Amino acid sequence: MNGSEILLECLRREGAGIMFGIPGGVVIPFYDKLVDHPEVRHILVRHEENACFAADGFARASGRVGVCMATSGPGATNLVTGLTNAMMDSIPVVALTGQVSTNLIGNDAFQEADTVGITRSCTKHNYLVKDLKELPQVIREAFYIARTGRPGPVLVDLPKNILTGEAEFEYPETVSLPGYRPTTEGHDGQIKKAVQTIWESCRPVIYAGGGVISANAAPLLRQLAELLDVPVGLTLMGLGALPADHPLFNGMLGMHGAYSANRAMVETDLMIAVGVRFDDRVTGKLEAFARHARIIHIDSAPAEIGKNVRADVPIVGDVGRVLEKLNRRIAETREAPAGGLKNAASRRAWLETVRGWQREHPFAYEDRNDRIMPQRLFQEISRAIDGEAIVTTDVGQHQMWSAQWIKRRHPRTWLTSGGLGSMGYGVPAAIGAQFACPDQRVVAVVGDGGFQMSLPELATIVAYGLPIKIFISNNGFLGMVRQWQDLFCHGRYSAVEFPIFPDARKLGEAFGLRGQVVSDPAELREAVESALNDPGPVLTDVRVSREENVFPMVPAGGALQDIFLDEQAARASLAAPAPVAVGDSGAGEMS
Amino acid sequence: MPQTLSVLVENKSGVLARISGLFSARGFNIESLTVAKTMDPKFSRITMVVDVAEETREQVLKQLHKQINVVQVLDLTDTPAVQRELALIKVHVPHEMRSRLLQEAEIFRAKVVDAAPGSITLEVTGDGDKLEALLRVLEHYGRVEMARTGTVALPRGAASLPRNGSGRMAMVGVGK
Numbered sequence: 001m002n003g004s005e006i007l008l009e010c011l012r013r014e015g016a017g018i019m020f021g022i023p024g025g026v027v028i029p030f031y032d033k034l035v036d037h038p039e040v041r042h043i044l045v046r047h048e049e050n051a052c053f054a055a056d057g058f059a060r061a062s063g064r065v066g067v068c069m070a071t072s073g074p075g076a077t078n079l080v081t082g083l084t085n086a087m088m089d090s091i092p093v094v095a096l097t098g099q100v101s102t103n104l105i106g107n108d109a110f111q112e113a114d115t116v117g118i119t120r121s122c123t124k125h126n127y128l129v130k131d132l133k134e135l136p137q138v139i140r141e142a143f144y145i146a147r148t149g150r151p152g153p154v155l156v157d158l159p160k161n162i163l164t165g166e167a168e169f170e171y172p173e174t175v176s177l178p179g180y181r182p183t184t185e186g187h188d189g190q191i192k193k194a195v196q197t198i199w200e201s202c203r204p205v206i207y208a209g210g211g212v213i214s215a216n217a218a219p220l221l222r223q224l225a226e227l228l229d230v231p232v233g234l235t236l237m238g239l240g241a242l243p244a245d246h247p248l249f250n251g252m253l254g255m256h257g258a259y260s261a262n263r264a265m266v267e268t269d270l271m272i273a274v275g276v277r278f279d280d281r282v283t284g285k286l287e288a289f290a291r292h293a294r295i296i297h298i299d300s301a302p303a304e305i306g307k308n309v310r311a312d313v314p315i316v317g318d319v320g321r322v323l324e325k326l327n328r329r330i331a332e333t334r335e336a337p338a339g340g341l342k343n344a345a346s347r348r349a350w351l352e353t354v355r356g357w358q359r360e361h362p363f364a365y366e367d368r369n370d371r372i373m374p375q376r377l378f379q380e381i382s383r384a385i386d387g388e389a390i391v392t393t394d395v396g397q398h399q400m401w402s403a404q405w406i407k408r409r410h411p412r413t414w415l416t417s418g419g420l421g422s423m424g425y426g427v428p429a430a431i432g433a434q435f436a437c438p439d440q441r442v443v444a445v446v447g448d449g450g451f452q453m454s455l456p457e458l459a460t461i462v463a464y465g466l467p468i469k470i471f472i473s474n475n476g477f478l479g480m481v482r483q484w485q486d487l488f489c490h491g492r493y494s495a496v497e498f499p500i501f502p503d504a505r506k507l508g509e510a511f512g513l514r515g516q517v518v519s520d521p522a523e524l525r526e527a528v529e530s531a532l533n534d535p536g537p538v539l540t541d542v543r544v545s546r547e548e549n550v551f552p553m554v555p556a557g558g559a560l561q562d563i564f565l566d567e568q569a570a571r572a573s574l575a576a577p578a579p580v581a582v583g584d585s586g587a588g589e590m591s
Numbered sequence: 592m593p594q595t596l597s598v599l600v601e602n603k604s605g606v607l608a609r610i611s612g613l614f615s616a617r618g619f620n621i622e623s624l625t626v627a628k629t630m631d632p633k634f635s636r637i638t639m640v641v642d643v644a645e646e647t648r649e650q651v652l653k654q655l656h657k658q659i660n661v662v663q664v665l666d667l668t669d670t671p672a673v674q675r676e677l678a679l680i681k682v683h684v685p686h687e688m689r690s691r692l693l694q695e696a697e698i699f700r701a702k703v704v705d706a707a708p709g710s711i712t713l714e715v716t717g718d719g720d721k722l723e724a725l726l727r728v729l730e731h732y733g734r735v736e737m738a739r740t741g742t743v744a745l746p747r748g749a750a751s752l753p754r755n756g757s758g759r760m761a762m763v764g765v766g767k
Contacts, residue, residue: 120609121616125659128605145659179601179662303653 024071052082088419211275623741
């Protein structure tokens, strides 16, 4: 067999039935062999960054490893944003890149780039295959590393002579990595201690994130919440880990999160942190964070424990396995006087207090009938899909409004660029998700800025007949930057306005899909429903009120208790001597 | 406070770049670093001295552990350990001062490894303080050039580095 056939055989054995990519010079031998291997389906996209985003979307929606491929040089460098995105959000992706032949490496050959050097810091691990005999072992390890422990992207760089060389195929039965043995079982002593700590608390909260979803542990999180009757705040990455209509759901945490969720984090005496990393967007000012709370931190990554915030009871392990044990122990001690009965009344009262905050300060906006309020758009989408569709987004205002207003019911149905905050993620991620779940409705919600970064993928959507519904929340601005300039730069707008946007009807026509433009609030519901009920792809350009700001907002670098509930509160506070300046701390910088 | 770490890694290309890359990416400063094969050639041992704030120490160890090719990380900072550096020092010394220089070098058990009209080259091992002290002395004799390894270290007593740790650790210095 030659190297390309060996690679295809390895992919088949890893269960990689689909890959997203673009061919180029040095990977032609692989693409040649691909013709004879219909069991590995190749999806031709329009830009390598989108191949990686699509593989990432596939992985998030399916829970399997996403695979993408690019040629050497520019193909490989175009993957960098996608890889970083997968790295930041712990998404299992295997990226295969072509490389110039081993005898040319280092010669500045045509389309040569130091791919392993460039991607070292944006992958969980990477390989340059220099000996064909190693290839099966490397591919096996790449998939293993990508999906185990804290998942992440792994890149394998494949020189041309590796893809064309001849060797016997020998599939390694085992993976032996002396330096990589992820801890899966939580420490029993720590679990006991955690349960004891829980029963000692009077005002506990669960703070859960993407780690719950990637461990497929949403049902266990729900069980934990129900066993304890404790409010659950979810991070942006964790949305869907508990249904939004669950009585214990206390909203999204963080900078643009729910008042009740952030307030609970301030008042709590015990945070049960599950699959989270105490991101600056959630904690706000670290010195003011969780001053009076004890912290139980459950995560698969030892390096996350104590990185930003001290943990009183750290538990390293697979989030699902740990929750199973924890829940069992809680169930056993729930009725014990020294256990669950202790402080039970305080905890009931605490839950009522939290519910009071929810009633007092729900997400709110003033609707108008002369223009479409962006929040209204997301509310309409939420109403129409009723939690039963996969939603993808880019980054920015539309992302935050989607997170606030589009109610999620299931894990793996909310795909957003969380850690990296990359524009242009939504549309290619929707492509990946639609291939992962062909029978699910997939909705990409994007801003007009980000959409223009992934616009060429309309061609991919049409070429493969993917019935993706794209909604553009179009305000003609890079909205979140404009919001910051409005609030923190005295309204001096600098390089944020897009005066030109293509006519979505003509754009749709040009690519071969239905396009529609809505600007009248009276027509919004009908437009959203007609798009969602269309059997094919639809591009809906929604002209929303242009200068709306996202609230609530914890100003960057501020403490959670400094939250601005609305425009008025923000302006009043900012007019006073500002406690917070843009970019005054590392954690506070926007981008 | 400088921290001495002994890191057992798989002997594969690019591993050193991964380690140094993680330090630069997180803003940790490396003071010295040596690397060489262990008795088992599949592994190398990196001895590094890094200067990080006390509260960052644990994070440094965890970030090292996170690397797939890192098998083991030992923090020798607070462990009784033998720590040595080696330096080759060339002193441009006038002929008439040579014997006095050699007498002083003897105090530091420095060995002459080369001599030429107008210069003499010494080899010395010891901890950082000793090398610094010798340097201060030698500077009185003339212009000094130096090639110096980073620190290598082993725990004292019968305690051994858990894997391949009893092996020779040749000093192929890339520090300073």
